[in-house]
Amino acid sequence: MNESLSRPVIEMRGVSVGAMRAPTLTVLENVDWTVAPGEFWIVAGPPQSGKSDLLMLAAGLMPPQTGCVRWWGAETPEADETTRRRVGLVFEGGQLFNQLTIAENIALPLRYHHNLTADAALAAVKPLLEGMELTPLADVVPPHVAANWRVRAALARALALQPDLLLLDNPLTGLGARHRHWWRRFLDQLGRGHEWLGGRPLTMVLTTDDLSRLADWDHTGRRFAVLRDKQFIPLGSWREVETSADPAVKELLAETEEQVKASSW
Amino acid sequence: MCLLTAQGLAAFTLITLGVLLKKSGAAQNVLRPRIRREIARAGVALLPMFLFVAVALGFLVIGQTVSAMARVGATQYLGSTMVIVIVRELGPLLAAMLVLARVGTAHVIELGTARALGEVEALEALGIDPVHYLIVPRVIGMATGVFSLTVYLILGALASGWLFAFLQDVPLTPGEYFKQIAGALSWLDFTLLALKTAAFGFFIAVVTCYHGLAQPLRLEEVSRVAVRAVTQGVIVCVLIDALFIVLYLAA
Numbered sequence: 001m002n003e004s005l006s007r008p009v010i011e012m013r014g015v016s017v018g019a020m021r022a023p024t025l026t027v028l029e030n031v032d033w034t035v036a037p038g039e040f041w042i043v044a045g046p047p048q049s050g051k052s053d054l055l056m057l058a059a060g061l062m063p064p065q066t067g068c069v070r071w072w073g074a075e076t077p078e079a080d081e082t083t084r085r086r087v088g089l090v091f092e093g094g095q096l097f098n099q100l101t102i103a104e105n106i107a108l109p110l111r112y113h114h115n116l117t118a119d120a121a122l123a124a125v126k127p128l129l130e131g132m133e134l135t136p137l138a139d140v141v142p143p144h145v146a147a148n149w150r151v152r153a154a155l156a157r158a159l160a161l162q163p164d165l166l167l168l169d170n171p172l173t174g175l176g177a178r179h180r181h182w183w184r185r186f187l188d189q190l191g192r193g194h195e196w197l198g199g200r201p202l203t204m205v206l207t208t209d210d211l212s213r214l215a216d217w218d219h220t221g222r223r224f225a226v227l228r229d230k231q232f233i234p235l236g237s238w239r240e241v242e243t244s245a246d247p248a249v250k251e252l253l254a255e256t257e258e259q260v261k262a263s264s265w
Numbered sequence: 266m267c268l269l270t271a272q273g274l275a276a277f278t279l280i281t282l283g284v285l286l287k288k289s290g291a292a293q294n295v296l297r298p299r300i301r302r303e304i305a306r307a308g309v310a311l312l313p314m315f316l317f318v319a320v321a322l323g324f325l326v327i328g329q330t331v332s333a334m335a336r337v338g339a340t341q342y343l344g345s346t347m348v349i350v351i352v353r354e355l356g357p358l359l360a361a362m363l364v365l366a367r368v369g370t371a372h373v374i375e376l377g378t379a380r381a382l383g384e385v386e387a388l389e390a391l392g393i394d395p396v397h398y399l400i401v402p403r404v405i406g407m408a409t410g411v412f413s414l415t416v417y418l419i420l421g422a423l424a425s426g427w428l429f430a431f432l433q434d435v436p437l438t439p440g441e442y443f444k445q446i447a448g449a450l451s452w453l454d455f456t457l458l459a460l461k462t463a464a465f466g467f468f469i470a471v472v473t474c475y476h477g478l479a480q481p482l483r484l485e486e487v488s489r490v491a492v493r494a495v496t497q498g499v500i501v502c503v504l505i506d507a508l509f510i511v512l513y514l515a516a
Contacts, residue, residue, distance in 0.1 A: 020386075021481055061386050081392055089390040095383045109391040112292045112398070157391070 007073045009165050009203045010035040010058055014067035020056045026065060027053050031232040033225070035165075038201040040191045042217045044208050045227030051207035052092060054227070055169045058205065059089040071165070085113060088163035092170040094154035096142040102149075103129060103138035106156045113161065128156045131196070148179045155186075162197055166190065168206040188219070211255060226252055270497070277475040278468075281404060284396045296402060303406020307368045307466070308413050315414050318363065319421025327351065327422055328429020331442075335435040343437075344445030347426075351419055352454055353513060358506055360415040361465035364407065365498045369473040372403055373494045376477025377487035385478065400474045408466035415462045453516050461509045465502055472498045 010033065017028035027050030035041060045051050056062055057069060060076040069076045071083055096105045106128055107121035116124065129135045132152050137145055145153070151171055158166060168187075172180050187206070193199040208214070214224070218238040225234045226249075235241045235249055244250070327347065334340055376399060379385060388395045427442050476494035477487075 056386070059390055061389055085392045087390075091383060091387060091390070095387040097384055097387070098382070108295075109393065111295050112391070112393050115292050115294050117294050118298075161391070 006037070008034045008070070009037055009039075009072060010205070011070040011073075012058075012064075012067065015057070015069060016065040016067060017050055017053050017057050018062065018065045019050075020053050020062060023062065023065075027230065028227065028232055029230050031067070033232060033234065035203060035205060037164075037203055038191075039203055040187075040219075040222045041205045041225060042208060042214070042222060043205060043225045043227065043232075044211055044214055046211070047209050049209075049227040050230070051209065051227060052169050054232070055089070055167050055205065055207055059087055059167050060084060061089075085109075085161050086164040088158035088161065088166045090151065090154045090158045090166070090168045090171055092173060093147070094142070094150040096150055096153055096157070098142050101139050101141055102134055102145060102153045105142070105153060106134075106160055109157065109161050125156070125160060128160060128196070132156050148175050151175070152179070152182075159196060164200075164203060166202050166204045168204065170207050170209060172208065172210065184216070211252070228252070273479060274472065274475055274497075277479055278471050280396060281400055281471055281474075284394060285401055285404065288394065288397045288401070291397065295398070299398075299402035300405050303402045304409050305406075306371075307364055307403075307407045307410030311364065311367060311410070311414060312417065314367070315360070315363070315418050316421055318359070319418045320425040322351075322355070322359070322418070322422040323425025323427075324429045326355070327426025328433065331426060331430035331437065332433045332435050335430070335437060340437060340445075343442070344447075344449030347423065347446050348449040348454060351422055352450065352458060353509075354506070356419040356422065357411075357415045357458065357462050357465060358502065360418050360462065361411055361469060361502045362499065364411050364414065364466070365469045365473075365495060365502070368407065368410070369469050369498050370491050370495055372470065372473040373477040373491040374487055376474055377482045377490055378484065380478055380480075381482045381484045381487065395478065399478065400470070403474055404467055404470040407470040408463045411466035411469070412459060412462040415458070453513070457509055457512060457516075461505065464505050468501045468505060469498050472501055 012031045012033040015028075015031040015033075016026050017031060019025040019027050031054070043051055043054065053062075057064060060069075060071070063069075063076075071087065074080075074083055096102070097108070100108065103122055103125060104118075106125045107116075107118070110116055110124055111118065111121040114121075126135075129138050132155070134149065134153055134156060137149055137153070142150055142153070155168075155171070172183055175183065187204065190197070190202040191204060193201045206217075208217075215238065217224070222238065223234070223236060224238060224241050225232060227233070233249075235244065241249060241253070327350075330346065330350070331340075331343060334343055334346070379399070385395050385399075388398055423443075423446065427437070427439055430437055430442075431439075473494045476490045476497070482490060
């Protein structure tokens with residue numbers, strides 16, 4: 001077995017997370033977290049709780065204030081370019097390049113890393129465009145595309161390099177019901193092993209601020225964590241969440257139920 | 266504050282040079298079209314404006330100088346005067362200022378907006394070096410643009426200067442006029458002109474890109490940063506010019 005496949009995909013030890021836009025500000029403290037290959041983590045927390053910052057840190061876009069972060073055993077600041085390309089990130093809202101079309105956005109990482117011509121790269125991303133129903137928008141620039149489709153294009157862009165780890169920052173925020181359903185089904189396929197990735201299960205971390213729909217993510221093998229009061233609290237599977245005697249977890253579930261009731265009014 | 270900016274600029278210059286040399290052959294299919302676009306933007310697209318400025322400069326400054334020198338019988342100094350004023354000083358500096366105003370400000374705004382919208386982080390997340398993808402094409406484009414436009418500006422100004430003198434009935438044939446200028450030029454003028462204009466372009470690009478890219482920005486900060494970048498761009502150009510004056514005097 002390949003050694004890197006058995007190593008934890010992400011390891012954080014004693015990590016303090018700074019805010020991406022204000023690095024001196026601490027948003028999370030003493031994070032100890034291990035993501036094993038093939039796991040699908042759901043990290044929930046209210047807005048401004050540090051979810052995006054945790055994901056940016058996990059993606060290697062900023063260093064930890066204290067502690068260390070490792071990808072497949074290598075510390076992120078020292079990670080070589082090949083290791084870095086094994087990590088895909090979908091930003092909240094997509095963060096596509098506005099001057100490029102949707103197809104060019106998706107093709108950019110392939111063009112850059114494999115030195116492909118524009119035509120060759122566009123041919124390479126055609127299956128991605130078709131599989132994600134983005135073909136009609138291929139030649140449109142992101143400002144002229146609805147937010148639902150921009151995030152989907154960002155997912156396609158993150159998958160273009162066939163990563164081993166996919167980080168998704170609040171991808172379902174503001175999506176319509178049809179798109180939410182598509183995302184749940186597609187992420188499930190990625191978790192089980194999609195043909196685009198050679199059938200290997202993809203390790204994923206997804207953040208959400210929608211506590212009322214936390215139970216919707218309940219699925220075999222999925223693991224949950226919450227962020228509150230600058231703490232990262234790993235909860236385990238949904239079954240463990242429901243049966244936990246931890247007062248913090250019970251309080252979270254109570255909040256979740258309240259939000260469900262409020263949203264049903 | 267000034268020291269911090271100077272340190273930041275120095276570090277950014279070294280990083281840009283490092284990436285420029287280390288990744289010179291990487292991702293050519295992506296970089297080449299971007300470099301061509303930047304050369305067009307900082308060079309070809311500005312050509313009509315430069316021709317207008319060249320004619321204006323020739324009429325307003327050179328023509329009057331030629332007329333005045335002819336009146337006092339000092340036409341034998343015409344060549345050396347033109348070379349010092351136009352070739353060494355006014356041409357390169359004016360070209361640099363115009364490119365800074367037209368393209369440098371656009372750099373700050375584009376990169377500042379890209380930074381504020383998180384596009385730089387998006388590049389990093391894709392394993393794309395933002396300095397390589399965003400800065401290197403701009404640096405090459407601007408260095409090439411300032412050099413080329415300076416040459417056009419000098420040629421246009423010298424030609425229109427003679428035309429103005431001719432219209433003023435100055436007894437100076439075109440052959441004599443250009444012969445004097447050619448005689449006053451040395452290999453050092455060509456070498457230092459190329460180095461100076463490339464340095465202007467390089468540092469204008471570095472200063473404007475630094476202010477747009479090197480620090481996290483909010484959208485409302487972009488205009489203020491653009492003003493600061495242009496001011497520092499002017500200062501850097503004047504300092505480079507002073508350095509080249511020393512080189513001319515030492516040579």
